[in-house]
Amino acid sequence: MGIPLRQALLVAIPLVVMFSILQAAFAQEAGKVIINRVEVWGLFYKGMVIAFTIGAIVMGVIAYVVFRFRESNPKNASRTSMEGRH
Amino acid sequence: MGHSTVEWVYVGVVVALLIYIGASAWDVERFLDHPPKDAKVVKVTGQQWFWTFEHEDGKKELGELHLVKGVPYVFEITSRDVNHSFNIPDLTVLMDAVPGRINHMWVMPDASGEYLIQCREYCGFSHYQMRAKLFVEEAIPVSGETEVSNIPVSVQEAKPVIANN
Incomplete structure (x- = not known):
């Protein structure tokens, strides 16, 4: 088996973050002629995609936690020595 | 995992x-x-309840603004009385016009046509009527040059086609 998932992610995520910051920091100097309409709406759509992605991740995690730790899950039966004895 | x-x-x-x-x-x-260094300055003044514009050459306009397509413009936006907000929805321009303060916003119109200018900050009784028109015009070609877009379609189609191979 290759590199474990955790290590791969722990390397990949900071690289993505650093790349974004560096790209903006070393971008062409301000004063460039741009079409505001295109840039602003492009940013808006990008923001919407990211907002919904984060929403999906958060909702997915909540669904997973609710399902995994539900009371009816056999793994959660008698979690402590005191439970289920009265 | x-x-x-x-x-x-x-x-x-x-x-x-x-x-x-x-x-x-x-x-x-x-x-x-x-803004780009070669941007032209347009002074925008809001007052109850109309917009006035002053170009670099001193030309003033009331309720109408004429710009040229493909030229960057910096708006110097201010107000004479209360707070207004200078808004051109189609060009994503929105900036407050505040008395005693000059706010900047720049834009390069990329399509000719007629656009709405409006006040986006409630400024009194006739706020809803505080509108103006933006006319974006095609650049006038320098003498000797002819823009392809100004040539009638029939003439463009009649141009000889040169094969690449």
């Missing part, structure tokens, strides 16, 4: 996406804040 891995991925992906969109927004904001 243990719980800690899932948590790290959850936190890491969300933080990475937020930083990415933050960096993108900062980048766009930087370009919007710094």
Whole structure:
């Protein structure tokens, strides 16, 4: 088996973050002629995609936690020595 | 895959996406804040309840603004009485007009046509009527030059086609 998932992610995520910051920091100097309409709406759509992605991740995690730790899950039966004895 | 891995991925992906969109927004904001050096200045003044415009050459306009397509313009926006907000929805221009203060916003119209200018800050009884028209006109070709777009379609079609191979 290759590199474990955790290590791969722990390397990949900071690289993505650093790349974004560096790209903006070393971008062409301000004063460039741009079409505001295109840039602003492009940013808006990008923001919407990211907002919904984060929403999906958060909702997915909540669904997973609710399902995994539900009371009816056999793994959660008698979690402590005191439970289920009265 | 243990719980800690899932948590790290959850936190890491969300933080990475937020930083990415933050960096993108900062980048766009930087370009919007710094007009090109060759941009022409237009003074925009709001007052109850109309807009006045003054070009670099001193030409003044009332209720109408004529700009040329493909030329960057910096708007110096102010007000004579109360707060207004200078808004051209189709060009994503929106900036407050505040008495005693000059706010800047720049834009390069990329399509000719007629656009709406409006006040976007409630400024009194006739706020809803505080509108103006923006006319974006095609650049006038320098003598000797002819823009392809000005040539009738029938003439463009009649041009000889040169094969590449």
